[in-house]
Amino acid sequence: MPVALPVTLYPDEPMARHSSWRAGGTVRYYAEPATPDEAIALAAWAREQQLPLIWIGRGTNLLVHDKGFDGVIAAYRGQRWELIEHGETAEVWIEAGAPMAGTARRLAAMGWAGLEWAEGLPGAVGGAIVGNAGCYGGSVAEVLIAADLLLNGSECVEWSVHDLAYTYRESVLKQLLHADIPPLVLAGRFRLQRGDPAALTARMKAIAAERKQKTPAGSSCGSVFKNPAGDFAGRLIEAAGLKGVRIGDAEISTLHANYIINHGQARAADILALIDLARTKVAEQFGITLQLEVRII
Numbered sequence: 001m002p003v004a005l006p007v008t009l010y011p012d013e014p015m016a017r018h019s020s021w022r023a024g025g026t027v028r029y030y031a032e033p034a035t036p037d038e039a040i041a042l043a044a045w046a047r048e049q050q051l052p053l054i055w056i057g058r059g060t061n062l063l064v065h066d067k068g069f070d071g072v073i074a075a076y077r078g079q080r081w082e083l084i085e086h087g088e089t090a091e092v093w094i095e096a097g098a099p100m101a102g103t104a105r106r107l108a109a110m111g112w113a114g115l116e117w118a119e120g121l122p123g124a125v126g127g128a129i130v131g132n133a134g135c136y137g138g139s140v141a142e143v144l145i146a147a148d149l150l151l152n153g154s155e156c157v158e159w160s161v162h163d164l165a166y167t168y169r170e171s172v173l174k175q176l177l178h179a180d181i182p183p184l185v186l187a188g189r190f191r192l193q194r195g196d197p198a199a200l201t202a203r204m205k206a207i208a209a210e211r212k213q214k215t216p217a218g219s220s221c222g223s224v225f226k227n228p229a230g231d232f233a234g235r236l237i238e239a240a241g242l243k244g245v246r247i248g249d250a251e252i253s254t255l256h257a258n259y260i261i262n263h264g265q266a267r268a269a270d271i272l273a274l275i276d277l278a279r280t281k282v283a284e285q286f287g288i289t290l291q292l293e294v295r296i297i
């Protein structure tokens with residue numbers, strides 16, 4: 001008898017709709033569970049169907065091959081949050097599907113400091129926790145207390161920030177992404193301090209203005225490569241003469257060489273060809289092997 005799932009399955013969903021690169025192939029089934037129970041039911045179903053499962057957030061750091069993914073991709077959409085105040089400090093518990101920047105802005109307006117660096121950071125809280133997202137002097141590792149995880153699609157546990165073993169854009173979770181049923185980040189608990197709402201809002205406005213100036217316009221997934229120790233991937237790609245190089249509708253940004261822009265009709269293959277080119281040229285000219293920050297599925 002077929003299992004009645006509490007979450008809708010979208011067959012043959014184009015993943016270009018769910019990647020900020022606006023490119024990529026289809027997935028056999030796409031779903032958007034919004035509660036732990038829905039995620040547990042979906043994971044059980046995927047296991048029963050012997051289909052690999054990938055949890056995602058808002059798709060601002062991933063690309064699916066043009067040939068697609070023969071499995072299930074599920075974007076966790078729970079967005080509840082709860083603030084627990086202790087005088088001058090507080091803890092905020094935020095579900096993984098909540099937008100990182102919007103939540104930071106809301107907390108700052110209420111006079112809570114700690115996440116204001118995340119102004120303008122695309123994506124959801126879960127994606128930021130997995131990749132130790134960071135910018136403008138802050139990062140997840142510095143403010144996270146613990147994360148609620150769903151392990152093996154069935155067991156809800158809490159891992160402390162130490163358990164997550166964060167380094168630059170890396171975590172233990174990233175090492176576990178390729179399991180058939182990888183860990184799902186359900187929520188994070190972050191440390192906050194009381195601050196002046198006007199000063200916090202002003203700081204965030206300044207960050208937003210700087211971001212606007214530095215971020216290339218158009219569809220992208222942000223920085224493609226991690227910065228190698230003591231250098232910048234963008235500087236190396238630019239020095240290799242690759243700014244503005246175009247394959248199909250994909251282009252290495254003329255403003256920031258660690259961004260690849262989709263001008264409209266780029267295929268994942270075009271973006272991947274530029275990734276290969278940047279890697280090869282930088283390795284040839286500088287002896288440095290660039291590591292991907294974005295995930296290729």
Ligand SMILES: Cc1cc2nc3c(=O)[nH]c(=O)nc-3n(C[C@H](O)[C@H](O)[C@H](O)COP(=O)(O)OP(=O)(O)OC[C@H]3O[C@@H](n4cnc5c(N)ncnc54)[C@H](O)[C@@H]3O)c2cc1C
Pocket residue numbers: 020054055056057058059060061062076096121122123124125126127128129130131132133134135177183184185186215220221222223295
């Ligand atoms: C214009 C632009 C600017 C950017 N600037 C920055 C920046 O300044 N700093 C920075 O760090 N990043 C930046 N990024 C990259 C991106 O915003 C971050 O990596 C973000 O945290 C990804 O969140 P997401 O929800 O979109 O994750 P996704 O892209 O959906 O997923 C990223 C990875 O996390 C996994 N994942 C996501 N959610 C979950 C979950 N709930 N449970 C388990 N696994 C999950 C996915 O499988 C994937 O491996 C930028 C991106 C863009 C487009």
